[in-house]
Amino acid sequence: MPSMEEYAKQPREQRMQRLTRTADELAGATKSQSEAVLSRRPDAKNWAAKEVVCHLRDAEEAFGGRFEQILAMDVDPKLGGASADRIADERQYLRNDTAEALAAFRQRRRETLEVFGKLTAAQWDKGGIHPVRGRITLDGFLTLMAWHDDNHLDQLRRALDGKA
């Protein structure tokens, strides 16, 4: 699994390809898994597979909101950070249907790729101030998302195997 630094060195097209594959990879991993397995947390702290899918769905929407804000402002906005665990709890991820959540992620991801596909060179360099990572450009977000996908796919596969 490439690190953030390694992803940052990859051509943009390659990182976009990574983003394009994720929905199918999630579908492949979750297909024909029972509801019990999809909902099973490997331990008290770690997410079940369906929670990972819901997180990706909602993170995709949050990424979209950030891009909108960055593109609309002349200065770098301060980007808010929500607690993923709090959101998982509040939005009751464990009660979600995995296939429906995946379909919603697939649609959100398509929209993200559409936004990326239309960016000008100058827009790729626009950025915002991330609460943890400091200034991050839209190009940096593409890197972050590629790594984020890998990270959560790996987490999802482990969860399906009952591992944290």
Added chain:
Amino acid sequence: MPFSYYARLTRSQQAVYRKSDEIAEVRLPRPAALHPAVSALTAALATEDRAQVQRATERLIRDLTDAFGVPPVQVEVLAARPHAKWGELHGLYTVERGKPPRIQLWMRTAKQRRVVAFRTYLRTLLHEVGHHLDYALLRLRESYHTQGFYQRESSLFHQLVVEPRTPWPSVEAWFHRTPDERLARLASMPGQVAGVLGERSERALARRPAAGAWAPVEIVCHLRDTEETFGARFEAILGMDEPALPEVGPADRWAAERQYLRHDAALALAHFRRRRGESLETLVALSPSDWQRGGEHPARGRLSIDMLVALMAWHDDNHLEQLTRAGEGQP
């Protein structure tokens, strides 16, 4: 708590009683389809003509039995109520072997012989229909006057009679009220939502009153998630100078994507309550000049915190009204 006569019932009768008591509502598939028959009954009673009231009553009862897919009943509208020491008889439901069930209703009071008020007449009608539904729809061996029975009668009444409601203040009107008034409105919302949800079952809370209209649980989830967005907007406005406020949702997309219908309403309300508490904590600490800070919304233009709080108060009113209607099966 069962009524006192419960103790006098046999065990098998008590089982029927308990079953009746557990069912708090019967839902019409499309209540609005029966509203013309209700209007016709109102008009018929106003004429004080027994034949017209008979026809209108027959029509409404037939519409009800058709809607529930149960056998029809014979209907007889009579003039003055019979009375004795025990009081007046308003209506009567009887079943005799080999004959269709029969509902008798009296349209005039016993002593004054005045035409019964519409709401009283309709309640009596629904009470007698309720007995028929106990046997024909709910398949109860007996039809007892349980609390559940009266709740079912009431639920039918509210599906058939749409109460005129007081219109709530506009965003503009809220904007002209003091910050304290607006904050008080926001503070009362979680308790009001809890009051509407009451003890309703998960199934009842997930029931949409019409296609395209939210179920109670979806409204609570919407309030919870909107509160999160309001919080993020306050944070952006207070942390930056005139930030862009991204458009969120739309609300129907959230409801579908986040699968609100699968959520637990009580848990969603607890989380809304916590988010609302956090919003209020932020707002009460603001200076008057902070209230004038704002950001640019792509659709609504510049939004100050002052305006956002007015919007929240209006949003609460709007969704409390919607929640109340959804709880009564009205879109």
